[in-house]
Amino acid sequence: MNMLLPRLWLCLAACSLSAMPASADTTVRSLSKVRGAIKTADARAAFDREMSGAPAPDGFGQQLPEGFTKDFLALQIAPGRDPNRVVLAGAKPWSQRPGMYVGVVCLGALPIYAAETPRHPAWDCKGSENNAGNEIWFGVFERGAGNVPRLVARTDVPVAVPTDWGSAGNIDVPPTIDSGDGKGAVVGLPQTWQRFDLAPYLLRDGDYAFGVRAGWFESYAGGGASFEALYLFQIDGKSLRVVFAQPMMFNQMLAGEWHKDGTRSHDVSSSSNSLVVLSSVTDGFHDLQLREKGGKSRQTFQWSEKMKFYQPQ
Numbered sequence: 001m002n003m004l005l006p007r008l009w010l011c012l013a014a015c016s017l018s019a020m021p022a023s024a025d026t027t028v029r030s031l032s033k034v035r036g037a038i039k040t041a042d043a044r045a046a047f048d049r050e051m052s053g054a055p056a057p058d059g060f061g062q063q064l065p066e067g068f069t070k071d072f073l074a075l076q077i078a079p080g081r082d083p084n085r086v087v088l089a090g091a092k093p094w095s096q097r098p099g100m101y102v103g104v105v106c107l108g109a110l111p112i113y114a115a116e117t118p119r120h121p122a123w124d125c126k127g128s129e130n131n132a133g134n135e136i137w138f139g140v141f142e143r144g145a146g147n148v149p150r151l152v153a154r155t156d157v158p159v160a161v162p163t164d165w166g167s168a169g170n171i172d173v174p175p176t177i178d179s180g181d182g183k184g185a186v187v188g189l190p191q192t193w194q195r196f197d198l199a200p201y202l203l204r205d206g207d208y209a210f211g212v213r214a215g216w217f218e219s220y221a222g223g224g225a226s227f228e229a230l231y232l233f234q235i236d237g238k239s240l241r242v243v244f245a246q247p248m249m250f251n252q253m254l255a256g257e258w259h260k261d262g263t264r265s266h267d268v269s270s271s272s273n274s275l276v277v278l279s280s281v282t283d284g285f286h287d288l289q290l291r292e293k294g295g296k297s298r299q300t301f302q303w304s305e306k307m308k309f310y311q312p313q
Contacts, residue, residue, distance in 0.1 A: 025268060025269045025270065026267075026268045026269075027265055027267050027268070057195070058090075059194055059195020059196060059213075060088060060090030060092070060104050060125070060195055060196060061090035061091050061092035061102075061103075061104075061196070062088060062089070062090045064089075064090065064091055065091055065092075065093065065101060066147075067143075067147060067148055067149050068091045068101070068103070068141075068149055070083075070086060070089040071083055072149070073089040073090075073091060073103050073104075073105050073139070074086050074089060074105050076103075076139060076141075076151045076154070077103055077104070077105045077137045077138065077139035077151075077154050077155075078105045078107060078135070078137040078158075081105075081107055081135070082107075082111065084111040084114060085107040085108050085109075085110070085111050085113070085114055086105060086106070086107055086108075086114055087106050087107065087108045087113055087114045087125070088104070088105070088106040088125050089103075089104065089105050089106075090103065090104050090196075091103040091104070091141070091149075092196055092198065094140070094198060094208075094210060095198060096198070096200050096201075096202075096208040096210075097140075097208060099142055099143055100140055100141065100142045100152065101140070101141045101142070101149065102138065102139075102140055102141075102196055102198070102210050103138065103139040103140070103141055104125075104136065104137070104138050104139075104193075104196070104212075105136070105137045105139075106125040106126075106134070106135070106136050106193065107134065107135040107136070107137075107158075108126075108133075108134060109132060109133025109134050110133070125192055125193040125194070126191065126192055127189055127190040127191050127192055127193060127214065135158035136158060136159050136193050137154065137155050137158060137159070138154065138155050138159065138212070138233060138240050139151055139152075139153065139154035139155070139240065140152045140153045140154070140210075140235060140240065152235065152238070153235045153236070153237070153238050153239055153240050154238075154239070154240055155233075155239070155240045155241075156239050156240075159231075159242065160189065161231070161242040161245050162188055162189050162245065163188055163189075163190065163214065163229040163231075163245045163246065163247060164245060164246060164312070165177070165188060165247055166312075167246075167299050167312040168246065168247040168299075169297055169299070170271045170273070170292045170295060170297040171227070171247040171248070171249065171250050171271055171272075171273065172225075172227070172250045172252065172269065172271075173188075174188065174216040174218055174225070174227045174250075175218055175225075176188075176191075176216070176218060177216075188216075190214035190215060190216065190229065191215060191216045191217065192214065192215045192216075192217075193212060193213075193214050193215075194212075194213045194214060194215050194228070195212070195213050196210065196211065196212055196213075197210070197211030197212060197213050197230060198210055198211065199211060199275075200277075201232055201275070201277065202277050202286060203232075203234060203243070203285050203286060203303075204281075204284055204285050204286060207234070207235075209232040209233055209234045209243060209244070210232070210233055211230050211231065211232050211233075212230075212231045212233065213228055213229070213230060213231075213248070214228070214229045214230075214231060215227060215228050215229070216228075218252075220254055222254055222255030223252070223253040223254040223255050223267075224252075224253060225250060225251060225252035225253070226249075226250065226251050227247065227249065227250045228247070228248050228249040228250070228272075229245060229246060229247050229248055230244070230245070230246060230248045230275060231244065231245050232244035232245075232310075236308075241308065242309075243308065243309050243310055244288065244301065244309070244310045246273075246275075246290060246301075247273075248272060248273050248275075248290075249270075249271070249272035249273070250269070250270060250271060250272075251269075251270040252267075252268070252269045252270065253267070253268055253269075254267045271292060271293075271295065271297075272292075272293050273290045273291060273292055273293065273297075274290070274291050274293055275288060275289070275290055275291075276288070276289045276290075276291055278300070282302040282303050283302075283303045283304075283305045284303070285302075285303035285310075287300055287301065287302050287303075288300070288301045288310055289301070299312055299313075300312070300313045301313065
C-alpha cells in the first residue's frame with residue numbers, strides 16, 4: 001500500500017486513540033527491539049513497510065503489460081463508470097492460467113480523487129467501508145486475435161464482500177470493526193485493497209482461483225496495527241465471484257513505559273496464516289485450511305454448493 005508519508009507508529013499526543021490491543025505476546029525494552037520480536041515474515045514485512053514509508057512494490061501491476069491501457073481496463077472491467085474516477089488500473093500475468101491476465105480498476109468516489117492521486121498515492125484503492133462511493137472491480141483477460149487482450153470474465157458489480165472475522169481465532173480483529181461485545185466483529189469491509197496474490201489456489205481440477213490482499217490500519221496514542229485478509233476470486237462463466245474472504249495477518253505495537261536512558265518499552269503482538277489446499281474434496285471442490293505460521297491454530301473451510309462460497313467447519 002503506497003503512502004505519501006510514513007505512518008507513524010509512535011503517534012503524537014494529538015493522534016486519536018482507537019481501542020487498545022487486548023494483550024501482548026512480547027514486551028521489549030525499546031523500539032529497536034520490536035522487529036526482532038515479531039513472529040512471522042509476513043508481519044515483519046508489514047512492520048517494515050509502515051516504519052519506512054517506502055513505496056510498496058507494484059502489487060496490482062500498474063506497469064501495464066503490452067496491449068493494456070488504463071482506459072481499456074476501465075472500459076472492459078467497469079463499463080458505464082466515469083473513467084475520470086479511475087485512481088488505479090493494473091494487470092498482471094496469471095501463471096496458473098498461461099496466456100491469461102488478471103486486471104483491476106479502482107474508482108474514487110469523485111473525479112478529484114483520480115486527479116490528485118499522483119500527489120496523494122495513499123488514496124489508491126481505498127475501500128468503501130469508510131469511503132462511500134469508492135469502488136473496486138476485477139477482470140480476467142486472455143490474448144485474442146492479433147495478440148489483443150480479450151475480456152474473459154469480470155465482477156458483475158463493485159466488490160463489497162466483507163471479511164469474515166468470526167472464525168479467525170489467532171488473528172485479532174481491527175478495533176474499528178470490533179463489535180465491542182467481547183466476541184469480536186463478525187464481518188468487516190476492507191479499508192484498502194493492496195495487491196494481487198497469485199499463489200496456486202486450486203479449487204478443483206483445472207479451476208484455479210486468484211487472490212487479492214486487502215488491509216486495515218489502526219493508529220493508537222502510542223503505536224499502531226496492520227491487518228490483512230485474503231480474497232479468492234473464481235471464474236464462473238463470464239463472471240468473477242468472491243468465494244473466500246478470511247483474515248491472514250495482524251501486527252500490533254503499543255508504546256509503554258519510558259526508561260531513564262530515553263528508551264521506551266513496547267508491547268508487540270502478531271500472527272499470520274498460510275492457506276493450504278487439502279486433498280479432501282467437498283461437492284467437487286478441494287477443502288481449504290488456514291494454518292497459523294509457527295503455531296498450532298487450524299481452521300478448515302469446505303465448499304457450500306448452496307452459498308457458492310467456502311464456509312468454516
